[in-house]
Amino acid sequence: MKQQILQLLALTVLMVSCGPKEIPSIGSKVYHVFDQEHLYFDPELTKDGIRVSDTQPFYIESGRIMLRKLNIPKFERETKVSIIVEETSAGDRWDKAGSVFVMDANGVNMLTVAREKYELEHSDDAEETDNYPGMIAEGEYKPAVELMRFMTPFGVGHYSKQDTSKYPNRMPVYIDGWAEKAMWKQDITQLLPLLEGEVYVGVHIDTWTKEGYKVDVKLRFEESENAYEPAKKRWVAPVLNSVRYIPPQRGCDKFQRADVGTSVEVPANAKDIQMAYITTGHGGHSGGDEFVPTENIIKLDGQELFKFTPWRTDCASFRRFNPTSGVWLKKRKVDYIDWEAKGYRTKEIEEPEASSDLSRSNWCPGSDVPPMIIPMEKISGKHEITVSMPTAQKLKEGEQNFWFVSAYLFGELN
Numbered sequence: 001m002k003q004q005i006l007q008l009l010a011l012t013v014l015m016v017s018c019g020p021k022e023i024p025s026i027g028s029k030v031y032h033v034f035d036q037e038h039l040y041f042d043p044e045l046t047k048d049g050i051r052v053s054d055t056q057p058f059y060i061e062s063g064r065i066m067l068r069k070l071n072i073p074k075f076e077r078e079t080k081v082s083i084i085v086e087e088t089s090a091g092d093r094w095d096k097a098g099s100v101f102v103m104d105a106n107g108v109n110m111l112t113v114a115r116e117k118y119e120l121e122h123s124d125d126a127e128e129t130d131n132y133p134g135m136i137a138e139g140e141y142k143p144a145v146e147l148m149r150f151m152t153p154f155g156v157g158h159y160s161k162q163d164t165s166k167y168p169n170r171m172p173v174y175i176d177g178w179a180e181k182a183m184w185k186q187d188i189t190q191l192l193p194l195l196e197g198e199v200y201v202g203v204h205i206d207t208w209t210k211e212g213y214k215v216d217v218k219l220r221f222e223e224s225e226n227a228y229e230p231a232k233k234r235w236v237a238p239v240l241n242s243v244r245y246i247p248p249q250r251g252c253d254k255f256q257r258a259d260v261g262t263s264v265e266v267p268a269n270a271k272d273i274q275m276a277y278i279t280t281g282h283g284g285h286s287g288g289d290e291f292v293p294t295e296n297i298i299k300l301d302g303q304e305l306f307k308f309t310p311w312r313t314d315c316a317s318f319r320r321f322n323p324t325s326g327v328w329l330k331k332r333k334v335d336y337i338d339w340e341a342k343g344y345r346t347k348e349i350e351e352p353e354a355s356s357d358l359s360r361s362n363w364c365p366g367s368d369v370p371p372m373i374i375p376m377e378k379i380s381g382k383h384e385i386t387v388s389m390p391t392a393q394k395l396k397e398g399e400q401n402f403w404f405v406s407a408y409l410f411g412e413l414n
Helices: 002-018 110-114 189-194 315-321
Strands: 022-025 028-039 058-060 065-072 079-089 097-104 145-151 182-187 197-205 213-223 234-241 260-266 270-282 296-300 303-308 327-338 343-354 372-375 381-388 402-413
Touching: 028 065, 028 197, 058 110, 079 097, 079 145, 079 189, 097 189, 097 213, 097 402, 145 182, 145 189, 145 234, 145 270, 145 402, 189 234, 197 213, 234 260, 260 402, 270 296, 303 372, 381 402
Parallel strands: none
Antiparallel strands: 022 028, 028 213, 058 065, 065 197, 079 182, 079 213, 097 145, 097 197, 234 402, 260 381, 270 372, 270 402, 296 303, 296 381, 327 343
């Protein structure tokens, strides 16, 4: 009983000292990084410069990105980390790519570039060349590492009420109501080394409307209560990140024309090395990279390491999250029970099919995108890691084909 009282007293002290955004409990700590924050597109928002804060969330990239600075302690015992993201529409009715990421607050990063305190190579001629500044490390600059990729569904939340006058009669018979929000959770324990000390955690949604979205992000750290379970020595190294966080980075269609990647230095004492690979294809037309299966090839020192075709066929299971998805009718024959005939009969019917039902390049409207985990052979020293997609399509006017790819290596140190 005495021990329980002491624990409760300690918890009370923590709750007073941590403030409203950090929610501690015995054995765990939750950082409420973003609390229903509004992400949207408005060039006027940051035209006079970026207002950086050490205590409050702030915008860059015309409101499509929000950053928050955290100071996270180093955990002495083994700790599991998870990320929880919630999203609702604030009026944008489209499906858009979203990303939560982390970067060192004391190094050269996308914020440094956005504030024009560091210029990336080829920034001035990026639109006229095949260069994509910010995708890989350049000099002192390091790309952000993605904590979670997610895809906003069509209009969840804002348009979820049954009586919405703009989009009536789109609900299929097999769901009992539109979802109020989308929510995703992933285990990101392998990224713990990047979530210690002073860091920026950011959230990005590729919206082009002033209505935008509302986003909620939490990081949960669950430290072992076993004093004899010391923290593992983990190691993480970014490879590339083509999510267009900062101008002049744009949707990358280079994978079709050349290998894209960089070299990574692997410590001699590293073990159990794996690659986390997150990939989604995008294109604003029916024959674009969003809807065409495309093989991804990962190479190590120029030799094929792993290849697969990222593709989702279960998008119809997310229908309840997509109240504003476009719907059309398809004719087909169906067998149905006829009670009077005491058996089955066949007839032709018109059945609704939603855009959100269609299979896509490794994502669905309303899904998260867990990383593909690729085991690596025992390696050390400097190695080149690249990605290619020989059948990917070119980015053309009116056909915005591109791939968002992020990758990093992780493992443990002896």
